[in-house]
Amino acid sequence: MSFSVAEIRKDFPIFERTIRDGKRLVYLDSGATSQKPWVVINAESDFYSKHNAAVHRGAHQLAEEATDAYEGARAIVAKFLGAKDSEIIFTKNATESINAVAYAMGNAEPGNRFALTASDSIVVTEMEHHANLIPWQQLAKRTGAQLKWFKVNQDSRLDLSNIDQVITADTKVVAITHQSNVLGTIIPLDAIVKRAHEVGAVVVLDACQSVPHMSVNVAELDIDFLAFSGHKAVGPTGVGVLWGKAELLEDLPPFLTGGSMVTAVTMESATWAAAPQRFEAGVPNMAQAVGLGAALNYLSNIGMDAIAEHERSLTGYALEKLLAIPGLRIVGPQENIQRGAALSFTLKDIHPHDVGQYVDSQGIAVRTGHHCAWPLTKIMNVPATTRASFYLYNDEHDVDDLVEALLGAQKYFGKF
């Protein structure tokens, strides 16, 4: 099947509307959240209109149908990641997934493989989104463990030259992003995973910016935990995924406790159900999980390799066109190698917020600011950046419109 952006755009109703007095919508903010195709909107709506009931409860047909739909979605996610069904935990979003691991580790009692003490360390990177930094920062504070990190080098890549000094015998967790949401840098995981496992540490991967855009197989990556958000992968808001290796989930204590995550309860104590139920207390976001299943099926039908190739080629085009703008600096790798379709940049003398406002007046949606990666923004020595992030429904026409709008902004603010 040939990749047709025009056909794909027909699946997304939002592209039928116009922006700022009749302008064509150029949506370049998929790094923050993606748009939704009809199949996802319909799947969520169908769940409510036809099958709505509390899953895993109730002795009635609707409860059976709801459970089938919900567990069916779990199977779709598992297949999408190359995982087992029982390893897929539905959460609210990736932030909750990462917090679930961090808090669960904090709940581990002495003797448990996940128990952290002041003689342990947790490793992150300077590239992390706040969602994969602060939960570990706070876990370190609560347990006394040391927080260490890999630095970013001048080429916007991770400096792994000191890998043996950063990941050491006392390291228990290596929490790392798969692709920087600001720089677009894709992190080569092999050496990091190998070193982490050498010292007995688990690797937690923030895959928010990779799972929606490329084929990600947890077995091939040989990682231990993975988190992503449904809404960045053409799925609904309110549903995220935590994947964990079965043998690790077995030893991981729960984070949230309550209904449907137990085997037996007395007034004094409770015992925990096996994964994934142990990590899904309460009635879950059912319609959203079902919508996520539809989203991943939609992406699979198009093909993750085809999507990745489309984005790679579009990124190459965008890099070339953007770098030709006088005064534009790409904050991230300038070469289209091991980088995703998130392009952050600064425009000399025009603040990103003003750039964003101007391009919005032309119907173009971009993100501005520090993109929830404040430490990284400081390291890159910029107060903020403008970010254009591309997805399967974007094409070269969108890039051209962005470039024209940026030149327009330079003219408007009269700095050139």
Next chain:
Amino acid sequence: MELDSLYQEVILDHYKNPQHKGLRSDFSAQVHHVNPSCGDEITLNLKVSGDQISVISWDGQGCSISQASVSMLSELLTGKTLSQSEVIVKSFSELMASKGTAAGDPEVLEDAVVFAGVSKFPGRVKCALLGWMAFKDAAIQSQGESK
């Protein structure tokens, strides 16, 4: 163009030629305010002599709206009494909350009425208010010290 109601000439002038920028060492209160959603920052030094605002100086980085707004505030409030400044800050806050329905009272706000257009852009209201909230904070601190 709608955008022109946001980026008034006067605002861009203040952005390009900011007034009272550069921190002065004579102050009775110093505050540092940040807009965590975009990273804009302002440090504001305020000197109050008796009941009168004698010196406002500031430094910061951010978008044209946040920087122009604190620049204009500095011009507008220097020489006013604390009680006058309270009325002006309140009036400016109300203008920013007006969602484009108010024009602002030029008797009170003088040049700052040009920010009326900002209230139509909910994403930018915080930019315009950053310096004003910093000033309000500094004014409270100064009053606390004089009591």
